[in-house]
Amino acid sequence: MTVLLAIGTQKGLFLATGDDDRRAWQVGPALFPGTAVYTIGVDLRGPRPRLLAAVDNSHFGPSVAVSDDLGATWHEPESAPIAFPEDAGAAVERVWQIVPGSAAEPGVVYAGTQPSALFRSADGGRSFELVRALWEHPHRPQWGAGFGGQAIHTILPHPGDPSRLLVAMSTGGVYRSGDGGESWSPANQGIKAYFFPDPWPEFGQCVHRVARDAGDPEQLYAQNHHGVYRSTDGGDSWQSIAGTLPSDFGFPIVAHPHRPGTLWNFPLIADSERHPTGLRCRVYRSTDAGEKWEPQHEGLPDGPYYPVVLRDAMCADSLDPAGVYFGTRAGEVFATNDEGETWSTVVTHLPDVLSVRAVAV
């Protein structure tokens, strides 16, 4: 078994196929050339993997293209798959996240957009409807915009309960629903928002990414705009796990696909200095739910290193041992087939990498 690695960049989608060892890669030509691919959804619940690429053309707007043959052919619907209803008075600027619902809801797919909104599909991602309760939330006028725009970038359906859903937005923070999206509440207790006069608000945090633990669905990890946190109660409260990291700033955080307590991130120096800590290309891994972190860099570039890893540009595959992948804004993609002990280069000289997804095939 090997991996199909989908690499979304500022100027197209690239598909890389690994050998059985996930060390050597064949990288195909740009699909959707000139089009930014901010995220790629992968739905493994049907008879064949479905890829859903969020394609964003700077002239002609956003859309979603679907492939049921691992990227050989793509289909895009005539009508906009993700669009606000007329009475919302808004237009989708960008799709930041596409995530299949739980196994109990075949056909359900969620999408997070800029401006911050959640959309739900019941037909596998071909058409979506606005989740109105979140769009009409009384907090929405106070949600802000980070440097990348105001967006819902994280969607975590609960694996055991389709009525439970968590989203995160920049800025605004974490929100949860326990009734299938009919109502929403903020869940940011313990996450600091240092950029407000009151640094501990109910909402307004700039959460960059949330990941769910492989073993305990109530255990969550959040990479914040300064701050790395863990929740052991499904988001009721958050505690810092940044203690042994070289910095608490960064964008991605990725949980191991099947080993509880193991996660990776890519620390940057600071908000005001967005380079890897120590100017070294180093991934950090924790195997005890964030209590201790260790750098992993064997096989990664040596010497001064400046590129950034964006929030959707790090992922894991489902194999054992797990593979981890990340892409940089310098157009490089790196992979490990041994959970970060050693790394190899998948490809260099691509456009800025915005997103990566690994599909075992």
Add this chain to the structure above:
Amino acid sequence: MPVLLVPGVLRAEAGGASRLEVAAAGTLSAVLAEVGERWPLLSRRIRDERGALRRYVNIFVDGEQAALETPVAPGSEIQVLPSVAGGSR
């Protein structure tokens, strides 16, 4: 009938056509409404779901830059052109 000239980059969205004859006239808005009915994929490349022209798409009616309320005569030529201000970073 007004004729919509489709740029090469959008012809796949118009079934390969470079010229589309439309029945509607009056204003550019009416023409684009008909485009939305008959060629929805082309339409959403030009306008967002609110009906607003996309920021980096320009439309010219008989050679003059147009807005939604620009008059369109039965013999008008409507040209859709991507702006030079766009493009990926």
